[in-house]
Amino acid sequence: MADGTNVPVGGLAAASPKGRKTAMQKFAQRRSTTGFLLCLPLILLVACFVVYPAFYAIYLSMLNKKMTAFVGLGNFQFLLKRHTFQLVIFQSCLFAITAVVLKALLGFTLAHLMHNIPGKNQKIWRGLLLVPWVIPLALSTLTWWWMFDPSYSAFNWVLNQFGFANVPWLGVGWIARFCTIAVNVWYGTPFFMIMYLAALKSVPEQLYEASAIDGANAVQKLFFVTLPMMRNIISITVLFSLITTFADFDIVRILTAGGPQDMTHVFATYAFQVGIQSGDIPLGAADSLFMFPILAFAAFFVLRGVTKRTKEIAA
């Protein structure tokens, strides 16, 4: 297959007066050059707002507190020794992994249910179930916070109506952790559902027919037809969600601000508290960069799997 990168465009008309093209003319007429120029605005945006801040954060994380001296990996070493930060690592992993697994399971289930709803009704349900995902997260989390509110919790009011005692939703560590994860799952499940629904619709019907002829039951169809056909989309969705969930700030900040007793802090909220509120920007930057190797590690394996499977399908 020709990649087209060296194919001259309009070559006949663009000859030089002497009938020979200069190097510059040749360069300008390549399709790759046109493509590059069209992409240039995006490249500049990414460079300014992604690459530069990322390298600046790395630079900051290697400075001392006053930002006057280079300390190498000193901030990272320091953080790893702190008990509170060890708690933050545990909580970030717990928050992200639990939330992503639950979102994937719920999203998968909902996608299947949705897939089996016939006609117009499917569109209505699809629209309704997407609502949590399209509401700005900060706003919806504020609503959740009102429902969990220490003094005037709507949930507690309902519990009281049935004769149950109040639950300190955000006042006890494990309950507060559960609440932050639950809100993240509520918010993120529609994304999984819509992705999985799209994947389900792309599975060829003939495969199910063939497996039915072979005598496969519903579970066997799920494990030997549906899941293998959806593996790539599942991997990509999980990776994407893992990245955004690890970087989550809004939910924890609004619901608990990291409390009670630091038991819900995640990397982002702890970085804000240390870096911005306590005036230690290098330590805050080091804290936020702890996500980078974890996510890079996950991305490497997930994307390698996706590439491998794509090649298998192509072969």
Add this chain to the structure above:
Amino acid sequence: MTTPKMTKINSGATTRRRALKLAAASAALPLVHIRTGRAAGKVSIAFWDHWVPAGNAAMQRQVDAWGAKNQVEVQVDFITSNGSKNILTIAAEAQAKTGHDVQAFPSWEVHNNADLLEPIDDVMKRLTDKYGQVNDVCNYLAKVKGHWLAVPTSSGTQYKGPCGRISVLKDKAGLDIVGMYPAKAGHTAASDTWTWDAHYQAAEACYKAGMPFAIGLGQTSDSVDFAGALFAAFGAELVDKDGNITIKSDKVRAVLEHAKKLVKVLPDDAVSFDDASNNRALISGKSAMIWNPPSAWAVAKRDAPQVAADCWSFSAPSGPAGRFLPYLPFFWGVWSFSKNKGAAKDLIEALLQREPVQERCDAVAGYDVPPFNSMLDFKVWEDVEPPKGTVYNYPLRPFHHAKAHIAALPAPPEIAVQIYNRGTMPTMMAKLKSGQTVDQVIAWASDELEGFNR
């Protein structure tokens, strides 16, 4: 209209000598001070966005008047502290080394940005010569290596002492807060009985009566300020002024023993309180007392007038080491990268004269506390109602025999800011509430403090 002279120039008769003269005159023009519109340049200033809307309007009016009088174009922005937006703005400007000329710095931000602030000793000297000295907390937070790096302002500066329900405290706990702290100058013998033990007994009585003191044990500033006042009253320092960790002391143990009793009579959800939880508890009529500036009372005046009419602000209880009232000052400072430092300093000085301070204080019903004691004779604190005189004892007055205090003082500010913002003291109390022992709490806090000392 064409003048003969212009005709001559236009005719092309300009000589080289004449052209040089014109060029020299043009170059020298900016050096001549011409009193014309906006001749003294531009100044941009970021004020704290006041809770009381009238506060912003009064400030804008004063700044506009100053700008018109001094021919300075002033750009004013009011930046909210909701979501720490003001701190984020300060951090961004410090990194970019550009932005406003003047910033309103909350308590710890002067030290956090000390290297980027213009010394302002000249302004402070003129102000203190005129109005007297400021308190120790202001010195601690804004004077770095002997130099004032920002001026303590009235705008947003607050005390956070108790605000109680007169009738509830009298009926349920036998505490006559109006008698202890009447709305007139002078010390009362009854106020000497207002100790931390009395505070605990009242808290216990009100808790049993279903009207607990709404005191938070979270990590936001209301919780931290309360805990700071309690620790200070017992002389309990987590870190001393030289940066030594002093948590393993009898005084810390003593305050924790007291706290162990107190936390049992605080609301069950106190550990998840934020800075609005206590306000809501008071306004809804569910609490006998909170520790807060009069903002809760002001909202109650609008939403629950019967509650507001029963509220009274007064001083903190005393402990073995004295009586300490939580104090959170704001400062106005000039960035070292400001392009118009002279005008910026002039503006700050003008806004801190007695008349504009009083005008702003009146506009916000006494919420703002001036940094100079000589300004505590404003009538607003006597006049505000209901009930009349409810905030008379809100600002610290000499006859209260109390000291302004910020949690974590006297630790070196670079450590104190972490103790404050990480909520170390209220978290210690929260751990006691969750059932941990005093020894466990001290061990945890000791480990935390070692991490702050880097």
